[in-house]
Structures are given as structure tokens and as C-alpha cells.
Amino acid sequence: xxxxxxxxxxxxxxxxxxxxxxxxxxxxxxxxxxxxxxxxxxxxxxxxxxxxxxxxxxxxxxxxxxxxxxxxxxxxxxxxxxxxxxxxxxxxxxxxxxxxxxxxxxxxxxxxxxxxxxxxxxxxxxxxxxxxxxxxxxxxxxxxxxxxxxxxxxxxxxxxxxxxxxxxxxxxxxxxxxxxxxxxxxxxxxxxxxxxxxxxxxxxxxxxxxxxxxxxxxxxxxxxxxxxxxxxxxxxxxxxxxxxxxxxxxxxxxxxxxxxxxxxxxxxxxxxxxxxxxxxxxxxxxxxxxxxxxxxxxxxxxxxxxxxxxxxxxxxxxxxxxxxxxx
Numbered sequence: 596x597x598x599x600x601x602x603x604x605x606x607x608x609x610x611x612x613x614x615x616x617x618x619x620x621x622x623x624x625x626x627x628x629x630x631x632x633x634x635x636x637x638x639x640x641x642x643x644x645x646x647x648x649x650x651x652x653x654x655x656x657x658x659x660x661x662x663x664x665x666x667x668x669x670x671x672x673x674x675x676x677x678x679x680x681x682x683x684x685x686x687x688x689x690x691x692x693x694x695x696x697x698x699x700x701x702x703x704x705x706x707x708x709x710x711x712x713x714x715x716x717x718x719x720x721x722x723x724x725x726x727x728x729x730x731x732x733x734x735x736x737x738x739x740x741x742x743x744x745x746x747x748x749x750x751x752x753x754x755x756x757x758x759x760x761x762x763x764x765x766x767x768x769x770x771x772x773x774x775x776x777x778x779x780x781x782x783x784x785x786x787x788x789x790x791x792x793x794x795x796x797x798x799x800x801x802x803x804x805x806x807x808x809x810x811x812x813x814x815x816x817x818x819x820x821x822x823x824x825x826x827x828x829x830x831x832x833x834x835x836x837x838x839x840x841x842x843x844x845x846x847x848x849x850x851x852x853x854x855x856x857x858x859x860x861x862x863x864x865x866x867x868x869x870x871x872x873x874x875x876x877x878x879x880x881x882x883x884x885x886x887x888x889x890x891x892x893x894x895x896x897x898x899x900x901x902x903x904x905x906x907x908x909x910x911x912x913x914x915x916x917x918x919x920x921x922x
Contacts, residue, residue, distance in 0.1 A: 631783070635774060640787045642770075646761030647788035652795060654754045660739055660747025664867050665713055667855035668875030669751040671882045675706040676752075677759040678885050684767055695888035695895075702884030709877030714748040717741075718869030766836055777833040781826070849879045 631639075658666050678699070681687040690696040739747065765771070774780060800806070808814050852875050859865040 639780065639783045642761060642765060643784040643787035644791055645757060647784060648791040648795065650754050650757040653750060657747045657750035657754060660743045661751065662865055663859040664856050664865065664871045665748060666751055667852045668713060668871055668878055669748065669755060671849060671852060671875065671878035672706050672710060672752060673755040673759050674882050675703055675885055676756050677762055679703065680759050680763045684763060686767065695891045698884050698888035702881040702888065705877050705881030705884060709874045709881060710752055712870055712877060713874035714745045716870040718873065721867045721869060762836060771833060771837045778830060781829045781833060849882065852879065
């Protein structure tokens with residue numbers, strides 16, 4: 596799962612201002628450092644454009660149209676979308692006559708149902724855990740209109756599709772096998788994204804008075820995003836992709852959904868609607884349906900490999916006496 600900010604109170608998404616803090620980090624992996632070719636740098640520039648710049652700026656726009664709860668709930672669709680993209684690229688397979696195949700199809704259907712519930716059903720409002728906001732939010736917050744809510748939800752799904760594409764393309768292109776230094780790959784993408792987001796910010800916001808940083812929770816959010824979201828999270832994502840593949844990357848997202856509901860209600864006084872919880876529950880169910888199917892397939896594959904090894908050992912043991920007689 597890609598980490599995402601949970602506060603919708605910021606006026607703009609910081610264009611990776613803190614990614615420069617990551618520059619000293621590759622010193623730990625200098626043994627694996629080798630020069631990057633121009634082709635590799637161009638590929639990393641494209642990955643940064645898709646996975647960082649485009650997705651995070653679009654994420655900020657969709658957050659302003661919805662809530663942090665919707666953003667966290669919709670993030671559970673990313674593994675299912677990743678699976679669908681991997682299926683199109685023939686990195687995954689679905690056999691509908693088997694139980695895992697049915698579970699995969701069910702997971703995709705539940706994910707689609709969850710997105711539709713998030714977009715088109717609000718339901719009754721639930722009382723916030725804390726009626727007094729722990730963090731002050733600048734300006735008065737207004738409830739988005741129905742059309743704005745639907746647009747924001749669909750844009751949030753597009754964001755997750757973009758992140759899923761970023762994951763699958765890196766695995767498909769065998770990036771980490773060609774250049775195994777995950778830390779340097781992460782830093783390079785962050786630096787490219789910083790330049791790209793700076794260009795976007797200059798074009799989108801020409802009033803430089805809004806660029807000033809203040810000693811408030813917004814500054815804390817920027818620092819947290821720079822070190823944890825951009826640095827630690829992306830490094831762990833690269834490691835997870837190499838070890839388990841693209842589908843298992845965001846399997847901890849349901850915990851993020853639960854934490855976001857509590858934190859947004861307690862700290863921001865956000866009003867959570869029943870539709871957001873139901874839609875998130877459907878997305879979580881779809882996520883674990885696909886992951887269960889993947890785990891069952893992995894178990895069957897291991898069992899078939901063990902049986903194959905046993906058969907080979909039996910054949911080798913049976914052929915040993917004849918080999919001795921010939922000698």
C-alpha cells in the first residue's frame with residue numbers, strides 16, 4: 596500500500612519540498628552504486644511523473660472534494676486495481692473453475708461495489724469522536740455538493756489506478772533487477788518529482804505569498820511527508836515489490852482506513868457518513884478476497900513443487916542400483 600496524507604486542510608500539496616532531506620541516505624548502499632545510463636534516468640523521470648507528480652497532485656484535488664476517510668477507504672482499491680493491471684499484462688492469471696479464481700473475481704466485484712457506494716451513497720452522518728478539533732483548520736469547512744463528492748471519489752479511484760500502474764510498470768520492466776540499489780532509485784525519483792512539482796506549483800499558484808511556511812501543523816505535515824511518506828514508505832514499497840510482487844504491496848491498507856476514521860474524527864472533528872464506512876468495508880472485503888486467492892495459489896504451487904521433488908528423488912533412488920550394476 597502507498598502511504599497518503601490524511602489531512603484535507605492544507606491549501607496545496609507541497610511539491611516534495613522535503614525530498615532533498617533524502618540525499619544523504621544512499622551512502623549506506625554505496626557498495627551497490629553504479630552509474631545510471633541515460634535510458635535509466637529517462638525511465639525514472641517517467642516513473643516519478645506518473646507515480647509521484649501526477650498522482651499526488653490529483654490526490655490533493657480529490658481530497659478537497661471529499662474527506663480523509665474517503666481517501667483512505669478508496670486506497671484499498673489499489674491492490675485490486677494492481678491485480679487487474681497485472682492480469683492485463685499477463686503477470687497474473689484467473690481460472691474461474693477453481694476456488695482461488697472465483698475469489699479473485701469476487702474481490703474485483705466487491706471493489707467495484709465499494710467504489711460505487713462511496714460515490715453515490717452518503718447515508719446518515721455519524722457523530723464525531725471529539726467535537727473539539729485538536730488541530731485548527733484555516734477557514735470554514737463546507738460540506739461538498741453531491742456532484743463534487745462523486746467527482747472527488749472518481750478522481751480518487753483514478754489516483755489509485757495511477758499508483759497501481761506505477762507499481763506494475765516497475766515490476767514489469769524489471770527495474771530493481773537491472774539496478775538493485777533501491778535507495779538510490781527512490782531518491783532519484785524523489786528529486787525528479789521535486790523538479791516536476793515545482794514547475795506545476797509555479798504554473799498553478801503564482802501568488803508566492805501562499806508559499807510561505809508557518810510554524811503550525813502544516814509544517815509538521817510537510818516534514819512528515821518528506822521523511823516518512825516520501826523516504827521510508829517508498830523504500831519499503833520498493834523492497835516489498837522485489838520480495839512479494841505488486842499485489843501484496845498494499846495489504847496493510849485496511850489498518851490505515853481504521854486509523855484514518857479515528858484520527859480524522861478525533862483530531863479534525865470530521866463528520867463520517869455511514870456510506871463511507873460501508874464502501875470502505877466492501878473495498879476491504881474485496882482486497883482480502885484477492886489476497887486470499889493469491890495465498891491459496893502460492894500454497895498449491897509449493898505443494899506441487901514438493902511433490903515434483905519427491906518424484907524426482909524416487910526416480911533417482913530407483914535408478915541408482917542399475918547405475919551400480921553397469922559400473
